[in-house]
Amino acid sequence: xxxxxxxxxxxxxxxxxxPISDTVVNTWIIMAILIAFAVLASKKLEKIPKGFQNVxxxxxxxxxxxxxxxxxxxKLFFAPYMGTLFLxxxxxxxxxxxxxxxxxxxxxxxxxxxIMTFIAIHFFGAKSKGIGGYLKxxxxxxxxxxxxxxxxxxxxxxxxxxxxxxxxxxxxxIIGLLYGGLTSLSNMIGLSFFPIFQAGVPIIFxxxxxxxxxxxxxxxxxxxxxxxxxxxxx
Amino acid sequence: MAKKxxxxxxxxxxVSYLGVSMIVPIIGGVxxxxxxxxxxxxxxxxxxxxIIMGVxxxxxxxxxxxxxxxxxxxRK
Numbered sequence: 491x492x493x494x495x496x497x498x499x500x501x502x503x504x505x506x507x508x509p510i511s512d513t514v515v516n517t518w519i520i521m522a523i524l525i526a527f528a529v530l531a532s533k534k535l536e537k538i539p540k541g542f543q544n545v546x547x548x549x550x551x552x553x554x555x556x557x558x559x560x561x562x563x564x565k566l567f568f569a570p571y572m573g574t575l576f577l578x579x580x581x582x583x584x585x586x587x588x589x590x591x592x593x594x595x596x597x598x599x600x601x602x603x604x605i606m607t608f609i610a611i612h613f614f615g616a617k618s619k620g621i622g623g624y625l626k627x628x629x630x631x632x633x634x635x636x637x638x639x640x641x642x643x644x645x646x647x648x649x650x651x652x653x654x655x656x657x658x659x660x661x662x663x664i665i666g667l668l669y670g671g672l673t674s675l676s677n678m679i680g681l682s683f684f685p686i687f688q689a690g691v692p693i694i695f696x697x698x699x700x701x702x703x704x705x706x707x708x709x710x711x712x713x714x715x716x717x718x719x720x721x722x723x724x
Numbered sequence: 725m726a727k728k729x730x731x732x733x734x735x736x737x738x739v740s741y742l743g744v745s746m747i748v749p750i751i752g753g754v755x756x757x758x759x760x761x762x763x764x765x766x767x768x769x770x771x772x773x774x775i776i777m778g779v780x781x782x783x784x785x786x787x788x789x790x791x792x793x794x795x796x797x798x799r800k
Contacts, residue, residue, distance in 0.1 A: 560734055641749055641781045642788075648752065649744040713737040721792060
């Protein structure tokens with residue numbers, strides 16, 4: 491049996507073959523969906539919203555108010571980044587409901603997102619405090635704690651990335667094993683032509699691992715990004 | 725009401741972050757220490773040094789997250 495790692499979907503025929511894993515393909519599909527949604531939603535904007543525009547405005551407003559609540563009025567310009575992050579993570583985590591591999595069940599995706607947050611933390615921290623004040627933050631409360639502070643800061647993206655990755659890959663593996671087990675159970679009682687177990691039993695597991703855990707984890711990732719950035723900026 | 729709810733969610737995500745934020749520096753310290761030891765052939769000095777450092781970092785992280793809101797109130 492092959493493992494639970496990302497599989498190579500195909501190879502790009504340039505530079506001697508660049509392997510493209512299914513994570514990347516799924517990410518492309520999610521990107522296409524989000525871009526299409528953004529284009530469609532902002533095409534015909536009217537003064538008095540109706541139908542589709544109402545939904546879009548509700549999404550944008552709730553993301554804006556979440557950003558203001560968590561980071562403060564003066565940091566509303568983070569709302570586009572946080573909103574994109576949230577919508578991408580939401581779609582990516584719910585991707586398992588379609589029976590496909592979640593892009594977030596790959597350490598490369600989550601680590602990439604965490605590095606983006608890490609850069610935002612330090613860039614905006616240095617911007618709002620000034621370079622001197624930002625560097626001084628590493629020598630507080632006592633100067634000899636400098637290596638400890640650096641290590642503490644470096645551990646932030648790692649813990650961010652690993653908690654999301656761990657949750658998603660755990661759910662993915664459990665659901666994969668469950669489907670395997672249920673298939674052999676159906677075969678055992680001679681129902682291979684009518685897989686009755688696979689139809690009903692996994693619903694609860696999908697509910698917990700994909701829906702509940704996925705939504706919660708994407709929310710937590712965004713929330714923690716906001717908290718860390720605003721902590722570094724204040 | 726809306727503000728209070730946001731606060732609860734924020735704290736909930738921070739609480740669920742505490743566990744991971746404690747583990748990562750310690751494990752990072754173990755691997756970093758082992759790596760430096762294998763480079764300098766000095767087992768187990770750096771391993772122990774980095775484990776102790778990792779534990780201290782883990783607890784300072786906890787302290788920072790836990791006292792985040794207290795600081796804000798004092799400043800006001």
